[in-house]
Amino acid sequence: MMLNSKTIGNKIAQARKEINLSQAELAQQVSISPQAVGKWERGESLPDISTLNRLAEILGVDLNYFSDNFQNKEVVTTFMEKNDPQTVEIQTNPRRKNDWDWDMSQGNWSDADFSGLKNVKEKFSSSNIKNCKFMNSDLSGLILGKNNIELCDFSGSDIRNSKIQSSNLLNNQFNKCSFIDAELFKSNIEKCNFSEANFAGAEILESNFESSTVNDVVWRFTKFKKANISNITFTGTFEDCHFEHCSFYKVKFENATILNTFFKYNDRFKKVEFINCTVDSITYAFLKNNQANLKSVNLLE
Structure with a gap:
């Protein structure tokens, strides 16, 4: 798991678009300029940890979402026939209902x-x-x-x-x-x-x-x-x-x-x-x- 400005920028842009927020609207909620949001999404600068927490709250994602090893998948077991289980993976929204139970262990962190x-x-x-x-x-x-x-x-x-x-x-x-x-x-x-x-x-x-x-x-x-x-x-x-x-x-x-x-x-x-x-x-x-x-x-x- 390598957390860097490019990774975070891509994730911010993805989550922002999923909830139909513009860069200007996101900037307003974070109390920064739209230009700063643009720099984040292009990987030219990196939010600090308190701002990442605020972004996670606004975007409706867990803080782990910003790391490379976040798996945006859920394993579901279905039963096609009696006693015939079939396990499939489905894509899920990165929003989670827990209270930001983030974990940054077993990772590579630099320049944050x-x-x-x-x-x-x-x-x-x-x-x-x-x-x-x-x-x-x-x-x-x-x-x-x-x-x-x-x-x-x-x-x-x-x-x-x-x-x-x-x-x-x-x-x-x-x-x-x-x-x-x-x-x-x-x-x-x-x-x-x-x-x-x-x-x-x-x-x-x-x-x-x-x-x-x-x-x-x-x-x-x-x-x-x-x-x-x-x-x-x-x-x-x-x-x-x-x-x-x-x-x-x-x-x-x-x-x-x-x-x-x-x-x-x-x-x-x-x-x-x-x-x-x-x-x-x-x-x-x-x-x-x-x-x-x-x-x-x-x-x-």
């Missing part, structure tokens, strides 16, 4: 604007998503499995209580996102920007966490377990965090305050750099037991 999206849950699972916008979206409770997400912008989105499993996150923007109580499991997280994100209560388990920006991130009750952490510079405050059975490569803690934080059974920890860091006594004990270089670590009185 889903900003402001809500109530996603599992509806994007097992999808390839590239160069899409999800800014300021309510993605709380999001469940992703076997996703490939690349060059997307999630800035300002609420991703709390999410479960991201066996997925690849590459070159994405997660600025000011909430990952409170999220779980990232067996995933590859690489070259992403998490500046000012909140990872309170989050768990990063059996995942690669690599070459990402983590400026001014909230780390509180955050757990890293069996994670491969590389090319990361951690700053700011760590409080009640947990690093266990992790592997470190080119990792720095710089100008960081680390409090009541647990370090245990970590690999290659001797090479982790601590630059101008302040720790409490319990954290200092864990670092020393992990054979960390403590030359630039200050102990709180």
